[in-house]
Amino acid sequence: MRKDLFAVEALAQIPKILTLLDRNPHSPTYGCFDRNFWHYKIIDFPSGMSQEFVLPLALAYQTNFADNPFYQQPVVQQWVEAGILYAAKSSHPDGSCDDYFPYERAGGAAAFSLLAGIESYLQLGLSSSQMLDFFTLRADWLAHHQESGRLTNHQALIVLCLELLSRLLKTDRWNRAKAQRLEQVLSWQDEEGWFQEYEGCDPGYQTLTISCLARIYQLNPEIRLRESLVKAVQLADYFVHPDGSFGGEYTSRNTYNFFPHGFELVGRWMPDALAINDRFLNGLENGKAPCYADDHIIGHHTWNYLLAWQDFVEIRPVVQPRRNEQIWLQKARMIIDRREQTELYLALNKGGVFKLFRNNQLIASDTHFSLQVREGGKIKNAVGHLVSDYTVEVGLDEILIRGQLGWAKQKQMTPLNLMILRMVMLTVGRFFPNLIRSLLQKILIVGKADAPFQFSRQLQWQNGRWQITDELKANTWENVIAAGIGCDQTSIYVVMSRTYQVGQLQGWLDLTDRVQKLGLSDALVVKREL
Template identity: 65%
Template sequence: MNKDIFARLALQQIPKILTLCDRNPHSPTYGCFDRTFWHYKVVDFPSGMSQEFVWPLALAYHSAIADNPFYHQENLRAWVEAGIIYAARSAHANGSCDDYFPYERAAGAAAFSLLACVESYQLFDLDNYEVLKFFERRANWLADHHESGQLTNHQALIVLCLERVGALLQTDRWDRAKAKRLERVFSWQNEEGWFQEYEGCDPGYHTLTISCLAQVYQSRPDDRLKQVLEKAIELAAQFVHPDGSYGGEYTSRNTYNFFPHGFEVMGREIPVALQINDRFLQGLDRGLGPCYADDRILGHHTWNYLLAWRDFVPERPESLRGRAGRVWLKQAKLLIDRRMTRDEGVQDATLAGDRPTPDVELYLALNKGGVFKLFKNGKLLLSDTQFSVKVLKGKKFKNAVGHLVDDYEVEVREDEILIQGKLGWAKQQQMTPFKAIVLRSVMLSFGRFFPNLIRRILQKMLITGKNKAPFDFIRRLRWNGQQWEIIDELIADSWNGVKAVGIGADQTSIYVVMSRTFQPGQLQPWLDLSDRVQSLSPGDVLRVERRF
């Protein structure tokens, strides 16, 4: 398997990262990576998360891959050091930083950027007392701060930060805090193997948690941590699609995230980890990787890919092979169904005693109205994110969707699956001048003292809060031995105000930083059903039948 794919894709992002950086040593914002702040001047504070970009630059400097134009370029060393110093000087007095609004004191941004700065500081063997004191302040703040919401990847990330800063400063000051955080990570791992991410299982963020925990294990091997990682890695193997893609809209946070480094770290002890990476590499080689070339989220995958290239295990096990059967994660409410069609080739192989790879694979979210991905012969056949209805309410349009996480009525049989419930109103709030003024006023006054309260309110508005829409749906999936039949029904007491109905390949509604990225599977056309709605009377049912 060609490990250079990881490095090449990562190095393609370095010019953009350098564009985001203020590289002028005479500038008051020298080293700032938030271009909207230092260059466009359209925001009034820099995002602390942006300083994470020092790590991809440091790794690019040290990566001796063929045709790497950034290898041992001394300017990168200067810009990385400037970025670390800017992170220190732009932080709050207690070491925290903001991400989306002033005085937010965002744990995720503080942890990601701290880890990046510490790792880069050590890669270049820097010597700066001001920076070391900053690392200490931020580690103290992270050790004592507890954000709202259950985000296991943040907890694992903070454990790794405290481990790295403690080792650098040669202190055990944060050992108790690390132990408590790690215990929380363990308690947030479901018995099915997945880690809690807001409302359930997100295989993408799951790989980030694995990546952080693997690095902690690398520093301090521990039997319990290894057991947690084994369970998590075995679960991750279920979500690598036959074409090498990973995750998607059927997961709790709608991400295509895949962080490969942790699988390389654990690969010598848990061989299936390397099989997972090999299949993902095949997908990248086919051009099936998601695009994360966004000003805010570009850094995460760039440094993780470069670490995976650096720590790549040369000896690889045989390829990961799927087996026919069903994986039903009842608590995650996710179902993976792998089948073989009744064709002569499969029958001959079965009679000969072979275990043929299933040629039809279904990945289904029972908690999201039956959102699914369907693969045939190793290729994506259909991605489906349920009904979407555009409704005119007064003078404004609202969007009712069937893909929000909810407690739907579900029946699962061998050859038939039923999901039914109500559509919910999509979250489509946008920032307005008035809202911006209110948020700034709140955060510049009493809100600065209660950032977690503001965060909880925003989480409910943008992520976890639910409002039912006046539409019912029934989705049936039936297996006839050769193919899946999908029968959908949409029911409304009144069709007045309904202007459009469709089913898309990649619709999502909640706010998740790493979601709504482009992935080639999203090129599937929208199934527009709007013309059929015009002829419906009150009480009529819109019925759609498809076979694949």
């Protein structure tokens, strides 16, 4: 059955998750999933997010699938219990946890790992007052914590945690917090259907928010939530590519994320949602899924895939072919254009970063101009893919974007930087973790500092093909030492971005020789027919 693709993909990750786990019952870190902490000893605190990995194990234990060696294995349940108890042991006294630096008190890590703990507890039918006390403590902290930055998926996760725990404990303790947080989630949804993720629309994280809201609706069906889900699902449907891949570098957070569970739940009362998963399954079957098998993010998709397998809707409508149309999401500043066997996915807010498909195959992935520029003793990177309010002109057969390149965010940690961060967090910073988080977000994620290069990108539909004309002007070319256009270049810090996907096998368009031949007042012009 095609639904088994979800189980096969997810269960293939379980051995690595178990490798990340300290499985020694006599170890002081028994149940810890942060191998860098308990085994390699190269960091000085465990990441609280890692304890989310209890949920993939609990679901693997419950998944009655022919080739599942973990099904109903008693030791797997023991490891899940150890993981939940280690999450409690490694938390701060207020129930919060850290992710990237000490005393961070990370809302996302706390929410993901709490959801995993509660879900595992319910899936396995556990009974432990110690675990319930821990869940309550963390839920209390999440109910009153507001993190910096607008990440709707985190807020939806918190609502789901509070809803599940309220039902488990049969309490109305968090009713007010649930209502306020859900109202916040709904207020962060644009009329076009997308939820705010930092600087705009990210379809990948949209699918995670849908997954959470679909569970909440299943437990507490309210008309406003249903209306929100309908708009959110319709928006997500735009971004399933014809080869079954999803999202990419043209989105606000550069992710290929796809969380299928919510579409199965919504599909029970909105059958069109099932077509989204069916299209994605085509890509999964043909190797188009990205790789998320690193130590920090392997868990998210694993548990969501297993839930999608568990709740798969067997009777499904026939997937209808796409119709030719131009979809202009003016608030999201994105365009999807489908015509004559081509599909274009274009980010106006990122200078014209795009993916182009022909006959259901990716033929171009373009993340705009990139220059290496020598300034003093440093080499800086000027790029065209940073989010900004570019000047755009949109017609049916012609699209024009103008603006300036921006300096890529290339801040790296050094021993001195890490020492300073530790000293700050171990002293005054521990009392103001959200301020530190906000400062790091400004340094690593949001905002654009203009570089002294002006670009225009023109896309014209002529004779059944897209003609791309790029023009780049500079005050001087003397300091430019390399230039090109890449297929997957990004430069802001997003945990789930920069994963490998087969479409990234496209080569780099090296423009260095052409730049080095330019006179001081010349413009670099690149013309392509795709």
